[in-house]
Amino acid sequence: MEPERTRIPVPGAEALAATVTAPEGGAPSAVLLLWPALGVPAGYYAPFCAELAARGVAVVAVDLRGQGESGPVSGRRSRHGYHALASRDFPAVTVQARARFGAEVPLFLLGHSIGGQAALLAAARAPGAVDGLVLVASGTVDFRGFAGAARWRVLASTQLLALIATLWGYWPGHRLGFGGRQPARLMRDWARLGRTGRFAPAGADLDYERALATLALPVLAVSLPDDRLAPAGAVDHLVGKLPAAKVDRRHHAPAEGESADHVRWARSGGSIAELIAGWLRDGR
Incomplete structure (x- = not known):
C-alpha cells in the first residue's frame, strides 16, 4: 500500500502533517505513532516505515510542530515547547489514530531522539491513552548521562x-547545521533538561518527573553503537526515570550495510524494524 498523506487537526493550533504507512491486505497487528528527531522531517523515515508495514505494523509518522509539512514555521512568534507537544499535539494524533485503526488494535508511541522525550511526557500525562512506548536513539541530554x-x-x-x-528569538538551526528552525521555548526546555536532568518545561501544569516515576507501561528502549548524540549511557539515564515501567533495554547492532548513526539508521532500518515487530509480538 502506498503511504497516505493526511493532516491531523490540533485544537488551537495548525493541523499536523502525517504520513500513514499500513500493511497490505488486512488489519495491522499494531500501530506506531512515530515522532521524529529535532529538525528531521517525517518523510525521512519512509524506508523504516515500509519495513514495519512489511511486518504487519502500521505507522503514522508525524511532522513535529513547525517541522517538515507541519506549520507554522518556527520563528520569533513561536511559543511552543515540550509541554505543548505533550499536552496538545500528541493527544490529538492519538485520538485520530484510534479512530482510524480501531480501539482494539494496540497503539504505541515511537519516539526518536527529542520525539522520544516528548513521547514519554505525553504518556505520563495520559498513560491509559496508549499501550506502550518504543524509543529508538532517544536519550536524555542531561550531561550526567x-x-x-x-x-x-x-x-x-x-x-x-x-x-x-x-x-x-528562535534557534536558526537551518543556518547553523543542527536541528532546523526551532522555537526558543523548546530549546530552553531542552537546555534545562541538559543542565538539571529534570523535565520541567515552561508552562507545565503537571509535575512530569513525578508522573514519569509512576508510569507503568511497557517500554522498548534501543540504543545504537555509533550514536554520539544518544549513547547507551544517555538512553539508560532516560529510562532510569521509569522505575515502575516494564523496560526492555536493547543495545542494537544493525545488520551489515545498515547504519548505526543517530539519524541515518532510519534510512536502512530493517533489522530495527524486525526487533520492534518481534517485541510487539512476543516481548511485552
Whole structure:
C-alpha cells in the first residue's frame, strides 16, 4: 500500500502533517505513532516505515510542530515547547489514530531522539491513552548521562544553543547545521533538561518527573553503537526515570550495510524494524 498523506487537526493550533504507512491486505497487528528527531522531517523515515508495514505494523509518522509539512514555521512568534507537544499535539494524533485503526488494535508511541522525550511526557500525562512506548536513539541530554569529556561538551552546547535561541528569538538551526528552525521555548526546555536532568518545561501544569516515576507501561528502549548524540549511557539515564515501567533495554547492532548513526539508521532500518515487530509480538 502506498503511504497516505493526511493532516491531523490540533485544537488551537495548525493541523499536523502525517504520513500513514499500513500493511497490505488486512488489519495491522499494531500501530506506531512515530515522532521524529529535532529538525528531521517525517518523510525521512519512509524506508523504516515500509519495513514495519512489511511486518504487519502500521505507522503514522508525524511532522513535529513547525517541522517538515507541519506549520507554522518556527520563528520569533513561536511559543511552543515540550509541554505543548505533550499536552496538545500528541493527544490529538492519538485520538485520530484510534479512530482510524480501531480501539482494539494496540497503539504505541515511537519516539526518536527529542520525539522520544516528548513521547514519554505525553504518556505520563495520559498513560491509559496508549499501550506502550518504543524509543529508538532517544536519550536524555542531561550531561550526567555522558562519559568523559563528552559530558562537558553536551552541557556547554545545550546551554549555548538555548542562549542563541533566546537572543535570536528562535534557534536558526537551518543556518547553523543542527536541528532546523526551532522555537526558543523548546530549546530552553531542552537546555534545562541538559543542565538539571529534570523535565520541567515552561508552562507545565503537571509535575512530569513525578508522573514519569509512576508510569507503568511497557517500554522498548534501543540504543545504537555509533550514536554520539544518544549513547547507551544517555538512553539508560532516560529510562532510569521509569522505575515502575516494564523496560526492555536493547543495545542494537544493525545488520551489515545498515547504519548505526543517530539519524541515518532510519534510512536502512530493517533489522530495527524486525526487533520492534518481534517485541510487539512476543516481548511485552
